[in-house]
Structure formats: structure tokens, C-alpha cells
Amino acid sequence: MNRNPKITRRALLKGGAALGAGLVIGFRLPLDAAAQQTPGVFAPNQWLKIDRDGVVTITNSVPEMGQGAMTATPMIIADELDADWGKIRIEQAPANPKLYANPVTGNQAYGGSRGVRDHLEMWRKAGAAARQMLKQAAAQEWNVPESELETEPGVVIHRPSGRRLMYGQLVDKASQLPVPQNPVLKTKDQFRYIGKEGIARLDIPVKTDGRAVYGMDVKVPGMLIASIERCPVFGGKVQSFDATAAKAVAGVRHVVQVSNGVAVVATNFWSALQGRRALKVTWDEGALAPLTSAAISKQYEAMSRQAGQVARNEGNAEQALGAGGKVVEAVYQVPFLEHACMEPMNATAHVMPDSVTLWVPTQNPGGHQALAAKLAGVPVERVEVVTTLLGGGFGRRGEPDFVTDAVETSKAVNAPVKVIWTREDDIQHGFYRPATYNVFKAAVDANGQPVAWWHRIVGPGILIQKGRAPKGTIDPAAVEGARNHPYDIPNIRVEWVEKDFGVPIGFWRSVGSSQNAFITESFIDELAHAAGKDPYEYRRALLGKAPRHLAVLDAAAKGAGWGTPLPAGRARGIAVAFSYGSYAAHVAEVSVAPDGGVRVHRIVCAIDCGIAVYPNQVRSQMEGGAIYALTAALYGKITLDKGRVQQSNFHDYPMMRIAEAPKVETIIVDSGQAPGGLGEPGVPPVAPAVTNALFALTGKRIRTLPIDRDLLKRA
Amino acid sequence: MAIPVTINGRQQQLDVPNEMPLLWAIREAAGLTGTKYACGVAQCGACTVHLDGQPVRACVTPTSAARGRRVTTIEGLDAKGEHPLQKAWVEEQVPQCGYCQSGQIMSAAALLAAKPSPTDADIDAAMAGNICRCGTYQRIRAAIHKAAAMKKAGTR
Numbered sequence: 091m092n093r094n095p096k097i098t099r100r101a102l103l104k105g106g107a108a109l110g111a112g113l114v115i116g117f118r119l120p121l122d123a124a125a126q127q128t129p130g131v132f133a134p135n136q137w138l139k140i141d142r143d144g145v146v147t148i149t150n151s152v153p154e155m156g157q158g159a160m161t162a163t164p165m166i167i168a169d170e171l172d173a174d175w176g177k178i179r180i181e182q183a184p185a186n187p188k189l190y191a192n193p194v195t196g197n198q199a200y201g202g203s204r205g206v207r208d209h210l211e212m213w214r215k216a217g218a219a220a221r222q223m224l225k226q227a228a229a230q231e232w233n234v235p236e237s238e239l240e241t242e243p244g245v246v247i248h249r250p251s252g253r254r255l256m257y258g259q260l261v262d263k264a265s266q267l268p269v270p271q272n273p274v275l276k277t278k279d280q281f282r283y284i285g286k287e288g289i290a291r292l293d294i295p296v297k298t299d300g301r302a303v304y305g306m307d308v309k310v311p312g313m314l315i316a317s318i319e320r321c322p323v324f325g326g327k328v329q330s331f332d333a334t335a336a337k338a339v340a341g342v343r344h345v346v347q348v349s350n351g352v353a354v355v356a357t358n359f360w361s362a363l364q365g366r367r368a369l370k371v372t373w374d375e376g377a378l379a380p381l382t383s384a385a386i387s388k389q390y391e392a393m394s395r396q397a398g399q400v401a402r403n404e405g406n407a408e409q410a411l412g413a414g415g416k417v418v419e420a421v422y423q424v425p426f427l428e429h430a431c432m433e434p435m436n437a438t439a440h441v442m443p444d445s446v447t448l449w450v451p452t453q454n455p456g457g458h459q460a461l462a463a464k465l466a467g468v469p470v471e472r473v474e475v476v477t478t479l480l481g482g483g484f485g486r487r488g489e490p491d492f493v494t495d496a497v498e499t500s501k502a503v504n505a506p507v508k509v510i511w512t513r514e515d516d517i518q519h520g521f522y523r524p525a526t527y528n529v530f531k532a533a534v535d536a537n538g539q540p541v542a543w544w545h546r547i548v549g550p551g552i553l554i555q556k557g558r559a560p561k562g563t564i565d566p567a568a569v570e571g572a573r574n575h576p577y578d579i580p581n582i583r584v585e586w587v588e589k590d591f592g593v594p595i596g597f598w599r600s601v602g603s604s605q606n607a608f609i610t611e612s613f614i615d616e617l618a619h620a621a622g623k624d625p626y627e628y629r630r631a632l633l634g635k636a637p638r639h640l641a642v643l644d645a646a647a648k649g650a651g652w653g654t655p656l657p658a659g660r661a662r663g664i665a666v667a668f669s670y671g672s673y674a675a676h677v678a679e680v681s682v683a684p685d686g687g688v689r690v691h692r693i694v695c696a697i698d699c700g701i702a703v704y705p706n707q708v709r710s711q712m713e714g715g716a717i718y719a720l721t722a723a724l725y726g727k728i729t730l731d732k733g734r735v736q737q738s739n740f741h742d743y744p745m746m747r748i749a750e751a752p753k754v755e756t757i758i759v760d761s762g763q764a765p766g767g768l769g770e771p772g773v774p775p776v777a778p779a780v781t782n783a784l785f786a787l788t789g790k791r792i793r794t795l796p797i798d799r800d801l802l803k804r805a
Numbered sequence: 806m807a808i809p810v811t812i813n814g815r816q817q818q819l820d821v822p823n824e825m826p827l828l829w830a831i832r833e834a835a836g837l838t839g840t841k842y843a844c845g846v847a848q849c850g851a852c853t854v855h856l857d858g859q860p861v862r863a864c865v866t867p868t869s870a871a872r873g874r875r876v877t878t879i880e881g882l883d884a885k886g887e888h889p890l891q892k893a894w895v896e897e898q899v900p901q902c903g904y905c906q907s908g909q910i911m912s913a914a915a916l917l918a919a920k921p922s923p924t925d926a927d928i929d930a931a932m933a934g935n936i937c938r939c940g941t942y943q944r945i946r947a948a949i950h951k952a953a954a955m956k957k958a959g960t961r
Contacts, residue, residue: 156902297903299886300839481904717940
């Protein structure tokens, strides 16, 4: 198999005139009748085209944010097409939901680890249809039955006569044929690329030599650079501003008010920043000005004594809890968290009288197209969106704010404008993973087995805050991972009390599951220890109705050597969770320094994502998910005082670094089921695996994140 | 008054204020965007370049500090993009989003120049200033060891 990505490197570089040198992701116009009829190009659908040289250009609709979409997408299409991997070129799709919307959600927006799992079947059909048409074209050419033909990468073969035609030789004839709606798909044993090892990511070479173009790197002729001063308090507004000193800074061209604050627009970023520092803004800080984290916790606690909406109710948990048996209770809290994408938020917009061009690292090309159209007052079809590479996404890059900034500023100054956020802007003006407060009660029988599970969550609802779920209903994001825990307990009640202080909240890698797995997997561990049982065996006994949970739990335990001796001062913890279509279990091996510092030495992860399309990237996502989760568990905390975020950069919102990073070993459990997600499912079980290990080691139960080292300090 | 700086072997006159961080002079005045902005306060290493061969954080280095000196960015690490680290980065399939990787490679290149066979502890120390939010650390470590072995074997 030719796995040389060099041709793709060329493809990635083409079409860069408007944006200067360096990588520009190919950008293609929507497929229309004209494109269909381009002589010498076979384009049976919006996903692929083949030219007379046999070059296969595949359009990828899923933004490349590090998860490998730019390679997984062509792997799937090329496999069913039986394309020569060395002749693949990849282009990033324009915003055009009619052609490129996710077929499951109906939106051209990407979150929820939906890349492969929602598109696999559609992309396979796109490739298979083209392959069938190429075979039909060859059958006509040779006047033989199609059933006598087969394909090898890039070529149709008639074995009885030994004849061969390259795909490029068949494009004209194939273009005349009708597109089959239900082409025959390969069987698993026929895959060439799907599920195979050794396929190199197409975007890696340009990410090692400086050619990769992220939103931050976009260059447009005549472009100005802007930095926006935002109200430090959420929801605050500009009351007045004095731009005299800002305008006196060399390079500053404009100072304009926009929805999110005051934009200082300059010929370069440094001038914009200096101008911003010289700017004087008087804010109307609004209703959240007195808000503090302490007040939030206190009110959550008060509200935890109110009944909530019932998210799950089986048997009668309250009756079982009052039956006079042993009851275990605990309170768990998690903080707000910011995504901290490595590339700070940014977008470049050129608003013209009747059209807009947007260059943006986006998880939401369709939504951002519609937003830009609305802000600029042009029809949505007149907004061209170029999705650049994303320097991290994690849920942050689907939000509207950075696009609003660029479109409004460009419109105001009548020039193309790149708005660049500072790291401080990023940390202090995010859409945070919600802080929540959780009360657990469990009734256990004489053997320590749970007979009732009662859980009340207090916190805000992301979908409700965004107007995507009605107020007064249960926000699915708030209870995911809590209401669907897998344990077979006769009486279960899960309630949700909505409390939204108005702090902007958003989808943070694995969303509700990120925190609900921590609390449920900690509490089940508490029950195991209260029963004097091994936490792994205790879970096993309750997973009789959850075979896929059980399979990954067993695989992780086996891989980690659960129950085998460890060096002195070390212990293991285990946890399991379902999220975003996949099942994951983790075993963490930890030690604690005398000062309470936690060291995670090793993580073994077992993942069942159904069919594993791109195994090396399954491992990458598990490795990365573990580090993302550990960063949150060990350090992650956004706090508020006077309505302001107190953290500002990596010195006070730290990230895990190389010396602290454990080895992550990934075991792929092949269940043969439909594909699940990967970007998120590697996160949820990590924090509880670590805190459960800490309990095994120290007898101290961590019920609040991040882990407080003072609790673990040895006197 | 323009500041003379040799970037990747090419002498340039950077028409920027003395105090403008070298990062922005490199990215916006010289047009080399491989060097990244991510924190602005020398906390993350995404902007790492070599100044006369030594790794520096360009986001806190005034451009005037580079006057008359040699700056090497990721674009100039190897003429063909085939430095052993770049090859090892591809072989180990290190990057995910990739945004931090220019800085990671520049820090690693300075390490290998000083210590051709680094230990894990050497890697921990030399790479401590570089954050990867995607968490590619174990692959970074493996790639540095691989590049060191390649260099030693002279197989570059």
C-alpha cells in the first residue's frame, strides 16, 4: 500500500494566492451543475472528484481540530472507492449545510465526537457509488458483464482477459452514468484503510515545519488587526469610552464600539494591544458585578435541599433510604473550567457591501455562516466561510463571540479585519464547563450491596442557557453520565435542580459526562469501600445488564494488572463510563509526595468505540483525553470574585506539562458494533480513576475538584 | 529606525518599534507564521525560536534584543524540513492540533544540540516550558529519543 502523503502535501499547499505563502486548506465551491459537467472530472457527489490523471480529491466536512478528521474522512471514502492512497488530495468543505450538514444532527457544526460516527455510512456510500460507476464504465468499455470486474487501488481489472483501466481513464465515461443510490458496501474483511495500522496523518508534515495555517495565520491583502477590550464582568456593557490616548498610539487606525466591547484596530497586533492599554472605558457592570464563587457554592448548597426535576426514577429510592438500613451520604462539587485551546480565539472577516468572507478556525461553519449573514445583513449564500486548521477546539470554537467580533469590526471599519484574543481574554471570557453541587445518598444491605441510589444535581443547563432547550425541562447536558449510570440497582432516583447565575457556560470536552462520571464513579467507589469489597469486583457484580461497560472494565483491569503488587507508596483506582457513543474504562496508578502533590504514574485505558476506523488516532485521543482530564483534576479551577474571573493565564490556570504526564496505554476493545465517538470518551473516567486510587492509597476521599493537595499532605 | 536581524540566514530590516516582541516582528513584519502566539508571557513555549542558537521565548523578547543577531524559526530549522526531529515527529505521529508543535520542536532542537543523547530527565527539564494542550507528551518524548538515535546513526 502506498502510504506516502507527499501528494497530499502539495494539495494542502495549493490555492494559497489570496492568503500568502504557507498552507492553505483547499477550498471548494459548492457542487453545482457546472461542476458536474467539468470536462475530464468525474464528480458523482459532493464528497469526491477524480480527474483524468487519477487524482482523487476528497472534500472533508469535519474541521481538523487535532482529532485527525482530515485523514479519517479520506480513509473512509478512499476505502470504498478503492482509491490509491498516494493519489488522494484533501480539501476542507465550505460552509454549505445543504451539501455538508452532519446527516444525524442536520447542522454543519461539529461537537459531541460526531465526526466518524455520524458520517461513516454516508461516506462509505459516497465512495462505493463512485467505485460502482467506474466499474460500469469499464464494463461498457470492454463490453463485459460488470460482475466479472474487480478493483484494486485506482484501477478496474477484468481478470479473465487480464485487462486493466486506471480510474483516470474512466472518468469521462463514468460521468455519463446515473449515480447508484444504494451501492453495495464492502465487507469488513475487504477494507484496505479502515481499521488499519500504519496510515500517516495527512496534516502532520505541515505541522512540523511551520507551513500549517491556523486562523491566527490568515493573511488577507489590506487586513487590519484588532484587539477588543471587554467588560471584566459577565454581561456588562460599555457606558462610555475615551479613545484619545489609544488613537495616539502609532499604528492604531480605528477605535470602534462593538457588541462585545471596544475594538482597537491597528496595522499590527502590537499596536492594537498598546492602543487597548491606553483606552479608557467606563463600564456598566450589570447585575453580575457582586457575584463570587463562594456565593455560588452557598446558594447551590441551599438549593440542594429543594426537590428537583426527576431525570430518572426506578423503584422507590426514597422509601428504600428510609427503611432503616445503612445509608451512605456524600456531597461532591466541581468548579467552572475554561477550555484553554492552545490557539487563542480569533477570526478574520471581510465584510463587503453585499457579501462576507470569513476565515475562521471553527467547529461551527454552518452556524458561523448564518451568524455572519445576520450581522452583515447579507443573504446566507453570500457568506463564504474558509475553515482553517484549529489550534484546539474542545467545544469552545462552536461559540459565536469571536465571529461576532470579526464581522462587526470589519463592517465598522470597512476593511478586512483579524480579531485576535489574548490569552487573558480567552481565560476570562470563556464559555465555562458548569460548576455543580451534588448530593448522593445510597441505602446498602447487610452485604454492602446498594438497594437505593439517590442523586441530586444542582447547576445550570448549557442547552437551556443557549436557548436550545426549554426552561423548566431537564437539560440533557446537565444529567448525562448521571442519569444513565450503568449499575443494576433496584431503586434509583436522579434529580436536577436548575440554578443558572448567568455565567456563560458551554460544551467542554465531554460536557456533563466530564463531571458526572467523576461523581458517580467516586460514589460507587465509596460504596465498594464501605462494603469492604474490591472496587473492581464490586462494579463487576453490578454490571450484569451492561456488557459493554463490563468488557472495557475487565480489559482495563487486566491490562493494568489489577490486584497485582505495586511498589510501596503506590495504589490503583478504576472507573468506567459511557459517553458519546463509546465505552471507556481507566485504571490509574498514583503516589503522593509528602507535600500532598499527586503523581500519576501510569494510566491504562480500555476503549470500545465500536468499529475503530483509525486505530492510531484512537490511541492519540485516549492519550490526549487523559492529559486533558488530568489537567482538570489536578489544577483546573475558574473562580469568580466581583463578577470577574480571577485567573488570567497559564501561571494561575495551569496545564499539565511533560514531566508530570503519565504514560497512557490504550487497549482497543473491538465489539464489532456501530462506531462511537473518540474525542470525548477518553476524558470522563480519568478523574475518578485517580481520586479512587488516592483513596486506596491514603484513605482520603476527594469530593471536590481540583484535588486539594492540603488534604493529602502528610503531617 | 529599522532593526537589522538575520532570520533563517536572510538578513532583514525589521521596521518595528524596539520594544515590540520579537514574536510579532517575526509573524507580522517578516511574515513567518510558524512561530505561534499562545500566552504572551513566556508560560507556554509556543513562540520558541533560537537566538544565536539558544532557545528564547519570542513573546517576551524585545525585537531590539535581536539586533544584529541570528534568529532561527521553525521554517529555518532545516532547509528541506528534514531535521531528525521533524522526521521523528512524522514517524511517531506526534501532533494533534499542532499549534504548539513548532515551539516543541524548537525547544527539542536546542536540547539535542546541547545533549545529543538526552535522558528522560533531560527531556523533562528542557521541555518543561512547552505546553501541549492536546496532551501529546508521550509521543514528543518518544520522538526526541528517536531523533537522537537517528542523529547518532547519521541516518538523517
